Amino acid sequence: MAAQTGTVLHENVREEIMRRVRSGEYEVGQALPSTASLSEEFGVSAITIKRALRDLQPTGILRSVPGLGTFVREHRRFIRDLDFSLTSHADALRLGLEPSISLVSLTREKIVDPAFDPLEPPGHLMLCVRKIIFADRTPIMYDTSYLPRSLDDAVVEEFGEKFIGDALRARGTKFTRTKLLIDAAPASEQARETFTIPNGYPTLRRLYRLDTTDKSFCVYGVTESPFDRLACMVELDAEPKKSRR
Missing domain, CATH: 1.10.10.10 (Winged helix-like DNA-binding domain superfamily/Winged helix DNA-binding domain)
Incomplete structure (x- = not known):
């Protein structure tokens, strides 16, 4: 033989x-x-x-x-709506998740990752909020958000306990549009540590831009999740909308 x-x-x-x-x-x-x-x-x-x-x-x-x-590894996978950014506690509960966050850091940084270019980020310093988002006590996303530095300190302090969307809405911010860019990319160093995954491990990466009624106030960010931990779902109309004449 x-x-x-x-x-x-x-x-x-x-x-x-x-x-x-x-x-x-x-x-x-x-x-x-x-x-x-x-x-x-x-x-x-x-x-x-x-x-x-x-x-x-x-x-x-x-x-x-x-x-x-x-x-x-635990073989549990969370599925969420494609346009759901977990910025709202209520939306998370609607999807059957018990969400929580862990604030990692608050810094002032520029958006330097060229992956953001299609979202047209500003070139100045912004408030950078890094956090880990949990669902049912399982880490599912590492999120880095960039916000205007003009935010009131009282609002910033709430980011350690509330989702950014909840904190801003409570202060009167109204979101008007979400722009998403989704791809696969090797995990960042922070994501590798969060999910205990090896160097080069691919993650589901979603870059976003959240516009508000104030054209000078936009929220940018990127979330990373292992493919075996999180998946996105999208629902589309079967028939195209009639064009206006």
């Missing part, structure tokens, strides 16, 4: 580990056996085991924690 190639070996290991996860043999949150143990069990090299484990991380099956090991 011909010897199996390294590629076949690592694929066999990968499929067996995936089977064990899906069958519940390896439970959510459980640490997998060490590389040495798996190597001995499967009768393959440690390199083959590491390759199989590495392949499973981008699929959302496993996550690696430096110094601790490889763990089974």
Whole structure:
């Protein structure tokens, strides 16, 4: 019988580990056996085991924690409306989520990421609010928002407890239009730390611009979410709207 190639070996290991996860043999949150143990069990090299484990991380099956090991990820995925930015607590509840936020930082920065260019951001310093958004105590989004620096300090202080949309609406801000740019991009350093995902892991990235009745007041931002954690849904009319004559 011909010897199996390294590629076949690592694929066999990968499929067996995936089977064990899906069958519940390896439970959510459980640490997998060490590389040495798996190597001995499967009768393959440690390199083959590491390759199989590495392949499973981008699929959302496993996550690696430096110094601790490889763990089974929770297979829960949240689905939300495409135009829903989680800036409103009421909207989150409407979608069946119990939302909460954790304020990461408040700084003053310019928008320098060229990905924002289609949204026509200003070139001056803005108030930058970074936060983690949770649904049912599970982190689902890392959000970076940019707002005018003219905001009252009392409103800014509320961002640590309220969603930006709720805080601004309570102060009389009226949103008129949302512009979205959605793509896939490698996770930022902050998102990698938030979701404990490896470098290069692709995320669902949504850049947005929220216009208000005050043309000089716009909110810009970007949210990042692992594909296995969050998905967007859009509903369109089946028939096109009649054009005006």
